Amino acid sequence: MRIVLLGAPGAGKGTQCKHIVAGYGLLHLSSGDILRRERRAASDLGRKAQSYMDAGQLVPDELIVAMVMNELKVSDGSGFLLDGFPRTLGQAKELDRALHEAGTSVAVVLNLEVDDDKLEDRITGRRSCPACGGAYHVLFNPPRTQGKCDKGCGELTQRPDDTSAVVRERIKTYHEQTAPLVAYYQQQGNAKCADGNRQIEQVTKALFELLDAVPQNA
Numbered sequence: 303m304r305i306v307l308l309g310a311p312g313a314g315k316g317t318q319c320k321h322i323v324a325g326y327g328l329l330h331l332s333s334g335d336i337l338r339r340e341r342r343a344a345s346d347l348g349r350k351a352q353s354y355m356d357a358g359q360l361v362p363d364e365l366i367v368a369m370v371m372n373e374l375k376v377s378d379g380s381g382f383l384l385d386g387f388p389r390t391l392g393q394a395k396e397l398d399r400a401l402h403e404a405g406t407s408v409a410v411v412l413n414l415e416v417d418d419d420k421l422e423d424r425i426t427g428r429r430s431c432p433a434c435g436g437a438y439h440v441l442f443n444p445p446r447t448q449g450k451c452d453k454g455c456g457e458l459t460q461r462p463d464d465t466s467a468v469v470r471e472r473i474k475t476y477h478e479q480t481a482p483l484v485a486y487y488q489q490q491g492n493a494k495c496a497d498g499n500r501q502i503e504q505v506t507k508a509l510f511e512l513l514d515a516v517p518q519n520a
């Protein structure tokens with residue numbers, strides 16, 4: 303299955319992707335994760351992306367499209383779950399074009415809808431363990447000892463772009479540039495919306511129901 307997961311920053315895309323990957327066994331590609339990996343490696347792309355990411359703005363399409371297409375082997379026909387890509391109409395059209403050339407298309411677009419007033423708290427409370435990748439939230443999923451990973455790895459960290467000022471810019475960027483993709487995919491007839499305001503397990507259940515309803519040959 304070829305899935306695109308849409309949603310504002312903090313909508314829960316990363317968390318739900320883990321469940322979808324576990325349930326459906328797909329290649330998970332997160333454009334944000336790839337960019338953070340490139341930054342850690344201090345690659346040319348990582349250096350170019352840095353200032354945009356730190357300001358809560360989108361990295362230019364020409365960098366992102368090449369990066370994702372490089373990781374996504376569209377031509378081998380296997381399924382994928384795209385998380386954080388596409389984020390602009392230009393990116394969506396490039397993805398469609400590449401898939402079309404390979405004789406395929408996006409099977410389903412899942413849109414996680416969350417009220418704006420919840421997004422900021424969800425994001426600014428996020429903490430993660432750099433050693434094991436464990437994800438926490440200071441209010442909704444706190445570690446047993448404040449600031450420390452439950453697995454004994456050490457200190458938890460906050461993403462530099464998860465601070466209030468940058469988060470507000472990321473949410474604004476989402477409304478201006480990414481939200482219009484919902485209408486784009488609705489016109490194609492493959493968009494499905496889920497209420498992401500609920501508990502994680504309820505959202506996962508709703509997403510699985512939507513995915514189970516996708517025809518096998520889509």
Ligand code: AMP
Pocket residue numbers: 311333334335337354355356358359360361362366385386387388389390393463472
């Ligand atoms: P994320 O982890 O998905 O929240 O992405 C973190 C940051 O990476 C975003 O705020 C953007 O600066 C950049 N980014 C990730 N995906 C894209 C994309 N598809 N297009 C442009 N910029 C992106």
